[in-house]
Amino acid sequence: MKRYSKLLSIFTLWTMMSCSDILNKVPLDGPADITFLQSTAELSLAVNGVYRNLWYNSLSASGQWEYVLDHSSDIGWDRNLSVFTFAGNGSHSAAEASFSSIWDHLYAGIGRANYILANLDRVADASQETLDLADGQVRFLRSYWYSQLITLWGDVPLVLEPLDIDDNKLPRTAKMEIVDLLLADLDIAADKLPETWGTADRGRATKGAALALKSRIALIGERYDVAAAAANEVIQSGVYALYPDYEKLFSYEGESSSEVIFEIMFQYGIYDHRMPISTFSRNAQGNSTKVPTQSLVDSYECIDGLTIDQSPLYDPAKPFENRDPRLRQTIAVPGDVFLGFQFETHKDSITCWNYNVSPATRIPNQDATNAYASFSGYCWRKTTDPQDGGALRNNSSLNFMVLRLGEVLLNYAEAKIELNELDASCLEAINRIRGRESVQMPSIPAGKSQAEMRAIVRRERKVELALEGLRLQDIRRWKIAEKVMPGPLYGRPQKPYNYEDQGVPVLDQDGVLDYTAYADKLSVIEQRAFNPQRDYLWPIPQSEMDINPNLIQNPNY
Template sequence: MKIRYIFPLVVGLGVLSGCEQNLLDTVPNDRISSDIFWKTERDAILASNGLYPALDGVNIFAIEGVTDISHVNQVFQVESNIEKGIHDALNSRPQTEWTSAYRGIRLANDFLANIDKVQTTNTALIARLKGEARTLRAYQYTKLVGLFGDVPLVTTTIGIEEGRTLKRASSAQIWDFVLKELTEAANDLPAAQTDKGRITKGAALALKARAALWAGRYQEAADAAKAVIDSKTYALYSSYANLFSYAAENNSEVILDKQFIKDTYSNNVFASMGPYSQRTANNTYVPTKALVDAYPMANGKDITDPTSGFDPKNPYANRDPRLRASIFVQGDDLPDGKKFDPRPTSGTADAIGNTYLATSTGFVLKKYINKEDLTTGGNCGINIVLLRYAEVLLTYAEAKIELNQIDATVYDAINQIRQRADVKLPALATGLSQAQLRDVVRKERLLELAFEGLRLFDIRRWKTAEKTMVGDVYGMTYADGADLKTIQIASFTRVFDPAKHYLWPIPQKERELNPELTQNSGW
């Protein structure tokens, strides 16, 4: 069964800690007092449940939306300014991600400060719950460093005045902390949990592999990924096309996801990301031509290769199956059974230019868009996957390539993904150089993990954003009579300044609250 979140309980406990003593003389009836909580094993489990809502959810699409493979569909959204390189420390997207991450860190710190008050002889349970909290806290710090670089490292509960004097710890210090935490947490976590969605040993090790890769600590990344692989706990799901469907929830590939329940704890992924024609959907962030063109032909050749068989007049035929599994393209079946036709001349609700809510590129995300949510687009129960086995395989391969430890296991890790049962791309040619394999694994990350919230972190750590995040934004190419026309987003140019844009600015509000917070270079 899924975790039943009790976030209000944990918030209530945090709020109570600052109350004056005379207010605690009576037990409040609108929250649980710390005087009567933290007594039993059940208290510990319920409190741990309250840590999970701080995990990322549909916000991963906003983070993905400001990369080369996506476009902010409504230009008045705050993320559009990030695309155009005109954002500043007042932009609400960095503020939202900062606030959300430190909220999760505060909840974990509060939990770890109180869990030992529980009266039990079940030390294994307490150790497991601590391991979950430490992993969830490490998850937030991994994201914070990827977005902001140096940030305050807070590992205990603090008061308001302490919060006004926090200084930024170096990224290296935070990576040291994160990797140590995840190593120790993994030792206290089980390979599987009865409640779906809870942190496992595999989740801690997979997150360690991700963090070490982002930190450039490739041997640690390879070792952590290898530990996940050798555990034999996970396997690639047979169908990439169905990987993000309700039927595939909690499948063998999922290592960590955020669990949702329709009507109880739901998300709005269909409403925010689905095709405009599908009732309440409005294409908030849409795929770009850069992403669509990156998918090779089914024979493995790039569409720019004259021998690939690519037909510009029939551009989606015989392509890597992950293209149509990930993105709605012209001619695809929509959840309501109609055909997707975004051509400006199509006369459909999805036609480019029909409304500012319709896709501006002619492409729409297909991952997570399920027909079960057609009539309730703002009330979806689909889980959002945050870590899956395919990423672990690619992390292992990339780390080994960067270490120049290229062997059969590197090829095997990549080929497993390329040759998934419903993908079946040709196996890689052997004997590739380190530089060639680096290009291969980076492209596989792009294709396999598109719109899963990782692209921004990848193009930052690879230092490729200065090349991919500049210039005009393009969409679909379509036939207009005998002519082929390519959509270009009107009056929109991306700008990326490598002197500043590889990190987001520290939010201005945070610096006003805490004068000790310095600003990132260039901001």
């Protein structure tokens, strides 16, 4: 069985917790009485309850919420008119219910972790090893949720102990102060957690997970020496290896593979998610509500290692040929076979082939004729698995990868670049990813400047980590959101399907594409706005502002 065997036990005491007024009620409506957490059995139940908080579908997301974050960035779009859509186009406000829902979800997990850390000394029959393992796991999980809070909201209330009813009106704590605390907590977790768990406990936090998360948070805090050291410790541990097939890494075949450091585990019939129905094509009975954008498609290099505005291999009439293999391993593009169907979104293609039957037959092409088919003309191939076809598109049990070696390698490379330590280890980190067996892109040569290397690692993160919930974080911390977000959000060209008259998009050092010369040939999904004096942070939920006079709203909301 692939899931946490203990995590699937009955969460009798902790699964019914309310999410409203979270700083008021967590963990006061959980198992916070004097009779709980006095045995190893109760400790196990409590720790499993903290893991349980990882499973979360926001009010406006049809899949695990981290999946949908990228659709508030330049690489994706959500047709559901959700909070992620509104945050992407700049029309959001503090009154959005989903901001409150996500905030409550994160603080609910933190509250559960705090309860355990404050009461470990009550567990009379536990060995020191058992206590250390519990401590390490909940510190890791608490750090993960705080990393999301500070990324999305900046300064937030810092809650490290169970709250009494009179202690709920906390002010915000500075983001960098929280970063320092999380880095220290993850050092403690790394010391207490094992490098691996047995099969029955697969999916639990490990030493590598604590260090990988530490490298991510250190980048958020611009602690580049700390990020490099933590990432290098993971890399040198020898516990993890890049999975040879990039596309299959994000399928059932790749679950719990050599590259996975930490993943949110799902189990059909117990806790599952609906991401496939949002990403599958219309022919495959999906809704195609979560889609990639033209700017992501055009960010993939050609197989000579040059961007499309520089490579002689790029043919505007055949834009998907001679491209980085990760393009078609991440995105279903016109001309592909996707989930057993010929994938074509040009409006003239009113029929297509169905290869799911033998012999193949022609069928009406819903991906071209349905009014609600992919608005960008593309679909996500990454994280889609034919095993989730049919009824299972509403009940996928495909795990969500939170941390993996590919990201850690890029964390290491970015930290080294920002330190201006452009040595062989920095190049090797990037080139290991580019040299993955199913990718085989040319290596980056030595001799590049810091500015050149910065552009390279940022483009690598954009294409390697697409649909993993990190793009919004990246464009915010690099302060390039004001460049990549505003203006028309483009989908595929329709007629003609090339840029031959005007050339090709030009990429600047931040990977921003200039479509000015041929914008009229592209489909426009929506017009976006971005206010740099406001939109680098989400608004504190209005519901929290209403009950806590000590909170100060983020600027210009």
